[in-house]
Amino acid sequence: MSSPMISLKSLTSTTTMNQLLATAKSGACASSSCGSPAKPEDVDSATWEKIKDHPCYSEEAHHYFARMHVAVAPACNIQCNYCNRKYDCANESRPGVVSERLTPDQALRKVIAVANEVPQLSVLGIAGPGDGCYDWKKTKATFERVASEIPDIKLCLSTNGLALPDHVDELADMNVDHVTITINMVDPEIGAKIYPWIFHDHRRFTGLEAAKILHERQMLGLEMLTARGILTKINSVMIPGVNDEHLVEVNKWVKERGAFLHNVMPLISDPVHGTYYGLTGQRGPRAVELKTLQDRLDGGARLMRHCRQCRADAVGLLGEDRGQEFTLDRIPGEVRYDASKRETYREVVARERGDHVTAKSEAIGMVKAAGSSGLLLVAVATKGGGRINEHFGHAKEFQVYEASAIGINLVGHRKVEQYCRGGWGEESTLDDVIAALEGIDILLCAKIGDCPKDQLTEAGVRVTDDYGYDYIETAVSALYAAEFGLEPLAATA
Template sequence: MSAPLIPISGLSVSNRQEMGETLEKGGCSASSCGSSAGPADMDPKTWAKVKDHPCYSEEAHHYFARMHVAVAPACNIQCNYCNRKYDCANESRPGVVSERLTPEQAARKVLAVAAEVPQLSVLGIAGPGDAAYDWRRTKATFDLVSEQLPDIKLCLSSNGLALPDHIDEIVEMNIDHVTITISAIYPEIGARIYPWIFYQGKRRTGLEAATILRDRQLQALEMLTERDVLVKVNSVLIPGINDDHMVEVNKAVKERGAFLHNIMPLISDPAHGTHFGLTGQRGPTAAELKKVQDDCGDGANLMRHCRQCRADAVGLLGEDRGQEFTLDKLPEVIEDAPEARDAYRAWVAEERQDRAAAAGTAEEAAAHAVDAPTLFAVCTRGSGRINLHFGKAVEFQMYEADAEGIRFVGHRRADNYCLGGYGDEDRMEEIIRVLEDVPYVLCAKIGGGPRKRLADAGIEAIDSLGEEYIETAIAAVLQQKNARTDRAAKSA
C-alpha cells in the first residue's frame, strides 16, 4: 500500500523536517545513536539519559536491571495479540502479571528490589493495561518512588491513544523515556490489528478507530521528541498483515524523531487466548524478523536486544526475578542502600572503559581474520563477558563478525539444557534447531555429551575463553581458525 499519511494537527511537515535537522546537528543522527551507541556517538545530555538504561542502550543491558510494576490495569484499546487475563510465572510476554499492585504496594516493592539489586537503574510502568490511560495510578506510583529513590530513572509504555493528554506532566516529572507501540500507520492495516478503541467516551471500530489511534500515536511521538523526551517505538511484526509495511512505519517514526525502533515478533500461542492465537495467525520466524530489521537498516535506529518483558519483570534483560519479590516475600523493614548502587555504577564505569579498549583491539584483529560474516552464539549472564554454563542458558546472545567489526545482532531463546543436573534430549534438539546456522557457541563450561551433540550438528562449542570479554573471545576464535587453516595449507 502507498496511502499518504494524514497530517498531524498542530505540527506541519516543515516542523517535522526542522526537528529532524535538529536531531542530526545534536549528535544523535540516524547513523550514530542506535542501541549499540556509546558516549562518542551522541551529545552528553543524551548519553546521560541512556547510559544506564538497559532498553535504550545495548551496552547498558549487559550491566543494568529494569523493574516493571503492574499498577495500570485499565486499557483503552483491544489488540488482537493481547490477553491480559492470561498469566504464567514462566511466561515472558507483555501484559502478563502475577500481581496487580496499588501505587503504595508498588513503591514498597521498588524499595525492596533496590535494596537487594544494585544493578537496578530503571522503573517502568507497562501495564498490564495502558500506563497513560490509567494515568492516576501511574502518576501516583512515580511520585512515591521519586520521593524515596531519586536516582532511579522513570519510564512508561503506552499504546499512545491517551498519551498526548499527559505530555506536560511527563516532562515535569522528569520521565525521560517513553515507549509507544505503533504497529501500523495505514488505517487499513491497523483495523486488522485493533478491533476497537475507546476514545472520548465512545467505543469506535474499523477504519475510524485505526485512524484516530494512528493520529494520536504520531502526535504523541512528535510532542515528546519536541520536548526532548527519548521515545522508543515498538512494532509487533505480524506475517501477512504488516510485515511488508514495516519499512514505512520505520520511516514515519524516524521522521518524527524516534530514538529507537523495536520491531518485535508476534507471540501467538492458542494457550494465551488471544484472537490471533485462537485464529491461527503465526508469528514470524527468526529469519523473517531479521530480514525485516535488515530492510529497515537505513531508517530509524533499531533495537535488537528486546526481550518482550512481562509487565512485572525484575532484573537484567533476559532474566526475570519477579517471583523473588512478590508482596508476601517482602521484608517488614526495608532499608535503602544507595551506596551499593553508587559503588556498582562506579565499577560499571571502569568496566566499560576496559571493555571498550579490549573491543577496539579485538575488532581490528577480527577484521583481518574473517573472510565472510560469521555468527557466534554466546552464553552470558551479563557484564559483556562469557560467564554462563551452556546447560544453564535459556537464551543465546547473537554476535556477528565480519570485515567491518563485531556487533550484537539479537538473541535466540531456547530452554536450558540442564535440569536438576541432567541433560534433556528434547531440549537439546530444540537448541540445535535454534542454532542451525551458527558455527560457534561460546560458553563458560560445557559437558562432553552436549559438546558432541553440537559437533555432530556442525557447531563447535568453545569453553576455553570463560570470563573473557565477548569481542575478545570472538577475535581469538577467528585468529585460531586462521592459524589452523594456514598450518593445514602448509602441510598439504
C-alpha cells in the same frame, strides 16, 4: 584465559560486597556519572547521560544494569490481536503478564525492596499490564512516590499511544525522559487487521475508523515527546503476512518524527496464551526472518536488537526475571531505602565498563582491519558483564553477535528451554536448542558437557568453551581470525 568478573547475580552476598568495597577503594571511578568511553560516536553527550545506564536504550548498558516494572496500570483502551493480559500468572514470559497487581503504595514498597537487594537496578518502568497513559492516576501517583524516595532512578513509561498526547506535559514535568510507544502500523488498512477496537473520547471505535484514530494519536504523541526532548523508543510487533513488509514504512515515519530507537519484536503466538492470533493459527516469524527484516531497516531509525519482550512485572537484568523473589508476601511491611549497594556497584562497574570498552574497541578494530568480506554469526551464553560466563546447560537464551567488515555487533537473541535440570539433560530440549540455533556458525559458552557437545556437533552446530569468561567481542574476533585465516587477537583479561 581471562579471569571472571564478579558475578552480577551474587552482588548481594556479604563476601561479594566486601570484595566490591575493596575494589572501589582501590581506585575505581567514583560513580558511573564520571563519564564512560563507551559513548557511541553518533550520540551526543546530553543524550548519552540519559541512556548510558538504561538497559533498554543502550545495548552496552544492558550488560550491567537492570530494569524493574511495576504492575500498577491494569486498565487498557485498545484490544490487540496479539495480546491477552493475564494476572496471578508466574509461568509465562511475555508482555501483559503479571503475578500480582499493585497499588501505588505497594509499588513504592516493592521498588525500595528491590533497590536494596538488586544493586544493578537503574530504571523503573510502568508497562501495564494495561496502558499507563489510560490508567493515568495510578501511573502518576507511582512515579511521584518513587521519585521522592529514590531520586536517582530513571523513570520510564510504555504506552500504546492512544492517550499519550493528553499527558506529555505531565510526563515532562515529572522528568520522565524515556517513553516507549508500540506502533505497528502507519496505514490504517493494516491497523484494522491488528486492532479490533479502541476506546477513545468515551466511545468505542472499530475497524478502519479505530485504526485511523490510533495512528493519528500515536504520531501526535511522538511529535510532542520529541519537541520536549523526551527520548522515545518505538516497539513494533512483526506479524508475518500482516505488517512485516509494512514495518519498513513504519521505520521511516518514526525516524522522521524523532524516535531515538526502533525495536522490531517477533509476534508471540503460542495458542496456550489464548490470544486471537494464537487461537487462529497466525504464526510468528522465525529468528532468521526477524533478522532479515532488521537488516533491511539498517540506515533508518536506530535499531534496538537486545529486547527481551519483558513481563509487566519483570525485575533484573534483561534476559533474567527475578520478579518471583519480590512478591508482596516476601517484602516486609516497612522498608527503608539504603543506597549503599547501588552506589558501590556503580563504582565498580564504571571501571569494568572502561576495561570492556577497550577490549571491544581492539577486537572490532582487528576485524575491520582484516579486510575480509566474511560474515560470522556467533551465539553466546552469558549472564551479564559482557562476558562468556554462562554454562550451556543453564542458558535460557543465547545472544547473537555478527562479525563482518563493519565490525562486531549484537544482532539479536534466541530463547531456549534450559537444557540441564537437576543434573540431567533433556533430549527433546536439546532438539529445540538446535532448532533455535538456525543459521548460527559457532556457539560460545563458559562450560559444556561432553554429551551435549557431541550431539550438537553431530547436528552440525559447532560449540566451544575455550573462551570461557573472556569478553565476548575478544572471543568473536579470535574466531573471526581463525575462520578467515587472519592473525588472531590475544584474549583480554
